[in-house]
Amino acid sequence: MRIDIITVLPELLKSPFEASILKRAIEADLVEVHFHNLRDYTSDRYKSIDDTQFGGGAGMVMMVEPIDKCISALKAERDYDEVIYMTPDGNTLNQGIANQLSLQENIIILCGHYKGVDQRVRDQFITREISIGDYVLSGGELGAAVLCDAVIRLIPGVLGNETSALTDSFQDNLLAPPIYTKPREYKGWKVPKLLFSGNLPEIEKWREEQAYLRTKERRPDLLDD
Numbered sequence: 001m002r003i004d005i006i007t008v009l010p011e012l013l014k015s016p017f018e019a020s021i022l023k024r025a026i027e028a029d030l031v032e033v034h035f036h037n038l039r040d041y042t043s044d045r046y047k048s049i050d051d052t053q054f055g056g057g058a059g060m061v062m063m064v065e066p067i068d069k070c071i072s073a074l075k076a077e078r079d080y081d082e083v084i085y086m087t088p089d090g091n092t093l094n095q096g097i098a099n100q101l102s103l104q105e106n107i108i109i110l111c112g113h114y115k116g117v118d119q120r121v122r123d124q125f126i127t128r129e130i131s132i133g134d135y136v137l138s139g140g141e142l143g144a145a146v147l148c149d150a151v152i153r154l155i156p157g158v159l160g161n162e163t164s165a166l167t168d169s170f171q172d173n174l175l176a177p178p179i180y181t182k183p184r185e186y187k188g189w190k191v192p193k194l195l196f197s198g199n200l201p202e203i204e205k206w207r208e209e210q211a212y213l214r215t216k217e218r219r220p221d222l223l224d225d
Contacts, residue, residue, distance in 0.1 A: 001104065001107070001151075002031070002034070002106045002107070003032065003033045003152075004034045004080075004107070005033065005035050005036065005108075005111065005144055006071070006110045007111040007139075007144070008039060008111070008113055008139070009139060009141055010037050012139075013035055013141045014035065016148075017033050017148075021159070022149060030152075030155050030156075031152050033148065038062075038067065040070075041067075041070040042065075042066045043065065043066075049062055049063060050113070050114050058115075059114055059115035061114060061116065062112065062113060062116065062118065063118055064118040064120045067110065067125070068121070068125070071083065071108060080107065081106055081107060082107045082108070083107075083110065084108065084110065084129070084130055084147070085112060085126045085128075086110065086111050086129075086131070086132075086143040087112050087129050087130075087140070088131050090128075090129030091130055091131065092133065093146070093147060095150075099154060102151045102155055110125075111139055111140030111143070111144050112140040113138075113139045130147060131143070173215075173222045174211040174212060175215045175218060175222070176211060177206075177208075178210055180192075
């Protein structure tokens with residue numbers, strides 16, 4: 001997979017990709033992540049990427065020209081499965097979206113800023129708009145990092161255990177069940193005996209029941225889906 005991220009603050013984005021799972025995925029050539037500074041595609045000496053909005057109103061708007069130049073330059077080199085715009089009014093990111101995107105080969109992510117982008121960008125280039133929640137950030141970079149983490153960890157070979165991602169919360173519209181590790185007892189707090197029984201069918205049944213009960217208690221809306 002290749003991910004190209006268009007941003008006005010590449011330095012803000014780079015640190016999550018220089019540590020942990022994302023770094024290992026890149027070093028193992030399981031994913032390529034490239035950052036493109038939008039100011040490199042401007043045509044004036046001030047490297048302007050925003051201007052006031054027509055019709056008046058507070059806030060600046062990202063201009064269509066530098067975004068067009070950047071996306072067009074990338075598309076001239078390869079085909080892209082998705083051109084994603086990170087925006088508060090996009091579809092809320094969930095596990096299903098992450099699963100879908102992890103199967104793609106080439107993705108562009110555009111990070112919004114200010115009041116957003118010229119509508120013509122959304123009309124002409126964007127194939128999917130994604131939000132990470134019902135709140136507004138100062139830019140789309142942090143949202144892009146969240147999206148990349150959610151997607152990259154699903155690529156085969158990224159996680160140490162290939163089945164680990166399949167048992168995450170939300171994969172089957174259920175939250176993950178309780179999990180335990182050593183010691184068996186700590187300060188009188190005990191691990192359920194069933195987990196030591198070796199009876200794998202019963203353990204899986206218990207986990208399914210616990211996942212359902214936890215979901216019913218904490219996120220009953222998921223059961224409606």
